[in-house]
Amino acid sequence: MLREQLARWPTGVAVVTATGRDGRPIGKTVNSFHATSLAPPLVGWCIDHRSSQVDDWLAAPGYVVHVVAAHQxxxxxxxATPSADRFAGVAWQPGLDGMPVLDEPVALRLECRAAHRFAAGDHTYLVGEVVILTAADAVPLCLQR
Structure with missing residues (x-):
């Protein structure tokens, strides 16, 4: 019941990317992304412990948050679709510390270094310090059921 009720709350959507332990890019869609602190500039998101790549995410030295635009x-x-290689057919370039930055312009891009990780029930809360911020004049995508 909690999941169904919380799904009624409008939420922004982001694609988070990083480099896996094997050096290959990893990525996933999240709706748990949010600002954590302005000074220092911190943002956070959560990953489910059941995620197939949870160990890669927890070992990553940082990540890139791509806040997708309304048309994306x-x-x-x-x-968001399970796949062995979510980067198949997706153009990207290495950004901060070699992390994958999607070529497609997005509403907001934040290149972050891992700052904190906290266990939070069946998820881990990942906090990153924003090192590079790139903003576009685009309306972010917002989901509501």
Whole structure:
């Protein structure tokens, strides 16, 4: 019941990318992304302990948050769909510390270094310090059921 009721709350959507332990890019769609602190500049998101790549995410030295624009539903769905290689057919470039930065322009891009990790029930809360911020004049995608 909690999941169904919380799904009624409008939420922004982001695609988070990082480099896995094997050096290959990893990515996923999240709706748990949010600002944590302005000084220092921190943002956070949560990952389910059951995620197939949870160990890669927990070992990553940082990550890139791509806040998708309102017209980028296909990009959001692509990274939300289980796949052995979510980067197949997706253009990207290495950014901060070699982390994958998607070529497709998004509403907001935050390149972050891992700052804190906290256990939170069946998830881990990942907090990153924003090192590079790139903003576009685009309306972010917001989901509501």
């Amino acid at each position: 539903g296909p990009l959001m769905r692509h990274f």
